[in-house]
Amino acid sequence: MMSWIKGARLYFHMVSASIRAQMQYRYAFVMNILGWAMSYAGTAVTMWTVLYQFKTLDGWTFWELLFLFALSVLSWGVCVLFFFHFRSLDQYIWNGTFDRFLVRPIHPFFHFIALKFDVGAFGQLFFSILAVWLSYIKLGLHWQVGRWLVFFGTVFGGTLIQGGLLVLISALAFWTTRSERLYWVVMFPAKSMVSYPLSIYPRLLQWFFILVVPFAFVNYFPAMFLLNKVHTKISLYLGILSPFVGIVFFWLCYRVWMTGLNRYKSAGS
Amino acid sequence: MRKFRMYLEFTRKSFQRSAVYRFDAWTRLLSNLMFLFMWGFIWYGLYGGEETAGGKSFDTMLSYVLISQMLQGLHAAGTSLWEIQERVRNGDIAMELMRPFDYPLRVLFSDLGSVAFHFITAIAPLYIVLFLCFHPVLPSSLSTWIIFILSAILGYLIRYSIELTFGLFTFWLVETGGVEDIFYFSVSLFSGAVVPLWFFPPVFEHIARYLPVQWIFVRAKRDFCWATARGGDLSRDHAPGVLVGC
Numbered sequence: 001m002m003s004w005i006k007g008a009r010l011y012f013h014m015v016s017a018s019i020r021a022q023m024q025y026r027y028a029f030v031m032n033i034l035g036w037a038m039s040y041a042g043t044a045v046t047m048w049t050v051l052y053q054f055k056t057l058d059g060w061t062f063w064e065l066l067f068l069f070a071l072s073v074l075s076w077g078v079c080v081l082f083f084f085h086f087r088s089l090d091q092y093i094w095n096g097t098f099d100r101f102l103v104r105p106i107h108p109f110f111h112f113i114a115l116k117f118d119v120g121a122f123g124q125l126f127f128s129i130l131a132v133w134l135s136y137i138k139l140g141l142h143w144q145v146g147r148w149l150v151f152f153g154t155v156f157g158g159t160l161i162q163g164g165l166l167v168l169i170s171a172l173a174f175w176t177t178r179s180e181r182l183y184w185v186v187m188f189p190a191k192s193m194v195s196y197p198l199s200i201y202p203r204l205l206q207w208f209f210i211l212v213v214p215f216a217f218v219n220y221f222p223a224m225f226l227l228n229k230v231h232t233k234i235s236l237y238l239g240i241l242s243p244f245v246g247i248v249f250f251w252l253c254y255r256v257w258m259t260g261l262n263r264y265k266s267a268g269s
Numbered sequence: 270m271r272k273f274r275m276y277l278e279f280t281r282k283s284f285q286r287s288a289v290y291r292f293d294a295w296t297r298l299l300s301n302l303m304f305l306f307m308w309g310f311i312w313y314g315l316y317g318g319e320e321t322a323g324g325k326s327f328d329t330m331l332s333y334v335l336i337s338q339m340l341q342g343l344h345a346a347g348t349s350l351w352e353i354q355e356r357v358r359n360g361d362i363a364m365e366l367m368r369p370f371d372y373p374l375r376v377l378f379s380d381l382g383s384v385a386f387h388f389i390t391a392i393a394p395l396y397i398v399l400f401l402c403f404h405p406v407l408p409s410s411l412s413t414w415i416i417f418i419l420s421a422i423l424g425y426l427i428r429y430s431i432e433l434t435f436g437l438f439t440f441w442l443v444e445t446g447g448v449e450d451i452f453y454f455s456v457s458l459f460s461g462a463v464v465p466l467w468f469f470p471p472v473f474e475h476i477a478r479y480l481p482v483q484w485i486f487v488r489a490k491r492d493f494c495w496a497t498a499r500g501g502d503l504s505r506d507h508a509p510g511v512l513v514g515c
Contacts, residue, residue: 025444027443027444028443028444028446031442031444031445031446031447031448032444032446033446034446034447035446035447035448035449035450036446036450038447038450038451038454039450039453039454041454042450042451042453042454042457042458043454045454045458046454046457046458046463046464048470049458049464049468049469049470049473050311050315050463050464050468051315052468052469052470053322053323053468054315054322054468057311057314057315058314058317120446178292181292181293181296182296184300185296185297185299185300186296186299186300188300189300189303189304189307190303192304192307193303193306193307196307196311196314197314199314200310200311200313200314201306201310202310205306
């Protein structure tokens with residue numbers, strides 16, 4: 001118990017240092033947040049353009065689609081706060097700066113998480129909260145306590161699923177000394193794919209996003225549940241499983257990371 | 270002449286460099302393929318089993334997506350905006366400016382090398398297979414092919430000029446997060462890279478008409494499709510017809 005309190009204090013200490021470092025350049029700080037918000041707003045505008053003529057995509061209207069998208073951006077925003085710097089683990093290995101994580105009396109995984117708290121994520125959070133709120137009104141939703149619990153459970157689960165995948169990709173750097181590039185070419189397109197309803201993709205890909213990389217639990221299943229969308233093949237109650245899937249997936253990724261760490265030999269520089 | 274040979278040397282070097290970093294080429298191809306699939310299925314879902322929508326057949330749409338992703342795959346092999354900005358930000362660009370060559374030309378010629386490598390080893394084989402599988406509408410006459418290739422090259426030059434200009438804005442802005450994202454957003458939307466201009470809401474279509482970015486892809490894709498699609502598809506009424514060599 002004591003060690004947890006100590007850990008939490010240490011975390012806040014390191015994170016506040018990281019925030020102060022990022023706030024040093026006020027202009028860059030604002031631009032960064034603005035940039036993230038812009039690029040997501042851009043995707044939303046593209047969705048609107050796509051649906052302008054067609055009205056629906058596989059039964060999803062624009063506002064439903066925006067909700068689906070915003071739900072994944074919301075948990076991604078939280079994930080960016082804590083885990084986004086995992087993608088560039090390879091740079092720490094190349095520069096040899098990773099070695100300092102091993103010589104200090106702090107758990108290396110914990111130490112690496114606490115290294116940065118990416119305030120740029122306020123861009124994502126700003127966009128996604130606005131988009132969820134807008135679509136909540138436009139769709140005329142009235143959630144009871146239960147639905148709100150599912151909603152926040154989804155944000156929690158989504159954070160762990162996406163964070164888990166970032167951890168997994170970074171872990172590959174222990175074997176291949178590459179991770180940043182893999183993030184941009186594998187995770188980024190995969191994340192873009194699930195911004196649209198999973199039902200438009202072939203069966204094989206759907207199973208991939210359910211069983212292998214459980215992105216279906218980040219937004220598709222929960223959105224089906226929260227928006228009461230009827231589906232003949234799947235149970236709507238899959239939507240409430242996100243937090244559990246998130247915990248299991250994150251734990252697995254963490255195990256891979258630790259395995260990689262034990263195997264890691266310094267780059268020698 | 271000697272100058273030209275010097276620039277060609279940059280092309281040769283970057284071709285060789287691409288050959289060394291083959292992992293990069295493969296991963297880039299993988300991501301291109303993923304986006305191709307994504308847009309293919311989005312359009313398939315939008316058409317929802319209908320043959321035509323808004324006067325455009327699904328076959329036309331499929332060829333549009335294929336060509337668009339192929340061109341985007343090629344563009345991705347060039348120097349990105351992000352790289353130019355990074356150079357300005359960390360001061361590496363000072364070294365480039367001191368040397369006896371024109372920096373923009375140097376970048377362009379290096380790009381030629383990596384784009385050529387990427388085209389030969391990755392894009393061409395992949396898209397030949399895809400074209401054989403999906404039977405999109407292909408231009409039948411030689412002249413259309415020549416015009417298509419010419420437009421594609423001009424489109425590449427336009428993209429390069431805009432990207433370089435935005436990259437050099439970094440001299441004033443230093444941190445460019447917001448500008449960069451506005452740039453990428455407007456290029457991907459208003460160039461018709463993902464949504465063709467004929468499906469645009471009127472407001473956006475008007476904006477797109479006045480932006481040079483649409484010529485990056487639209488012109489090339491129109492040349493590719495319109496000869497075979499009997500003028501009905503990809504008609505000329507989407508073109509202002511006053512800009513850039515048409």
